[in-house]
Amino acid sequence: MKNMKTKYIIYLLLFSIIGYGQTEKKSIFISYSFTYQIDSTDVSSVFEEKMNLIISRNKSLFLSKGVLLGDSLNKINSQEKKIKAIKKISKSKIKSRIYKYKDLNKITFTGRVVKDNYIYTEKLNLFKWHLLDSTKTIGGYECNQAKASYGGRTYIAWYSKAIPISEGPYKFNGLPGLIIKIQDVKKQITYQMTALKNIPYIDMEQPKDYIEVSKCQFLKLRKEKYGNIRASIKQAGIHIGFSESKWRELQKSYDKKNNFIELNCK
Amino acid sequence: MKTLFLSVALLLGTIAFAGNATKPNDLQLIPYRLSCGFQGTVCDCMSVEEATSFILEMEKFMC
Numbered sequence: 001m002k003n004m005k006t007k008y009i010i011y012l013l014l015f016s017i018i019g020y021g022q023t024e025k026k027s028i029f030i031s032y033s034f035t036y037q038i039d040s041t042d043v044s045s046v047f048e049e050k051m052n053l054i055i056s057r058n059k060s061l062f063l064s065k066g067v068l069l070g071d072s073l074n075k076i077n078s079q080e081k082k083i084k085a086i087k088k089i090s091k092s093k094i095k096s097r098i099y100k101y102k103d104l105n106k107i108t109f110t111g112r113v114v115k116d117n118y119i120y121t122e123k124l125n126l127f128k129w130h131l132l133d134s135t136k137t138i139g140g141y142e143c144n145q146a147k148a149s150y151g152g153r154t155y156i157a158w159y160s161k162a163i164p165i166s167e168g169p170y171k172f173n174g175l176p177g178l179i180i181k182i183q184d185v186k187k188q189i190t191y192q193m194t195a196l197k198n199i200p201y202i203d204m205e206q207p208k209d210y211i212e213v214s215k216c217q218f219l220k221l222r223k224e225k226y227g228n229i230r231a232s233i234k235q236a237g238i239h240i241g242f243s244e245s246k247w248r249e250l251q252k253s254y255d256k257k258n259n260f261i262e263l264n265c266k
Numbered sequence: 267m268k269t270l271f272l273s274v275a276l277l278l279g280t281i282a283f284a285g286n287a288t289k290p291n292d293l294q295l296i297p298y299r300l301s302c303g304f305q306g307t308v309c310d311c312m313s314v315e316e317a318t319s320f321i322l323e324m325e326k327f328m329c
Contacts, residue, residue, distance in 0.1 A: 073327055089327075090320040090322075238301055238325055250315065253314065
């Protein structure tokens with residue numbers, strides 16, 4: 001009888017350890033659709049991209065589906081398959097990653113411009129939210145409205161207290177619930193949640209091997225490099241056999257990328 | 267006989283011309299070389315932006 005009791009206690013202890021381990025070791029994977037007007041002068045210059053927000057305890061990472069695919073590329077040994085995957089990745093227009101560290105109270109942005117990888121850091125509490133009275137149901141979630149300005153734009157966010165995670169797409173955070181939808185008032189930028197699921201725990205390492213700059217420096221050098229894309233590519237040691245007309249066409253396409261998410265560095 | 271020969275020649279000539287006219291242009295390949303020396307080509311059928319994006323990603327993953 002005593003043996004039975006001991007066994008029962010051991011099993012109970014074991015199951016509670018497993019249960020604890022399972023609740024601890026989970027990440028949340030949220031998908032957003034991102035709609036973006038790339039040229040401020042052309043309302044038809046809209047593209048859509050699938051974005052992912054991965055939340056692991058006190059950290060989160062926001063990146064495009066293409067960039068996420070790139071992370072698994074080193075597992076591919078065949079060069080032919082690797083090139084095929086790179087072709088797929090190259091269709092993604094968003095190459096940046098945004099890490100939010102709650103315990104360190106910081107946001108880390110990494111972006112690639114032509115060949116170089118840059119990194120800059122901001123404080124986590126970037127947003128002065130005004131909580132508004134309006135409510136709306138989006139994707140089955142009862143949402144409340146909030147308003148904030150950032151990077152030269154004013155945003156309207158819809159967040160759900162039913163998901164009490166102070167997170168959102170891009171750098172957005174600080175609301176009393178997950179941001180389900182956020183849109184700038186000019187309707188040039190929209191993020192809308194499309195799916196949410198639990199996944200096995202993913203640990204996010206602090207990015208390495210990046211050139212540290214300030215946000216203002218990053219915005220400035222991106223503008224400069226895109227302003228003469230042919231020279232920037234040449235400077236990076238890359239040679240492309242485009243005809244003169246193709247180079248002009250390429251510059252035109254870069255000139256149209258004039259409506260960045262952040263219009264100023266303040 | 268001569269007329270028949272001329273007619274056949276004209277017909278064959280027309281077919282050959284039409285065949286050439288409708289034949290799609292051979293796809294042009296644009297060469298590129300990455301900073302690490304890796305060389306490749308991209309198809310001219312890609313948009314210039316798509317081709318550049320691909321080459322820049324190749325630079326990221328192959329160099």
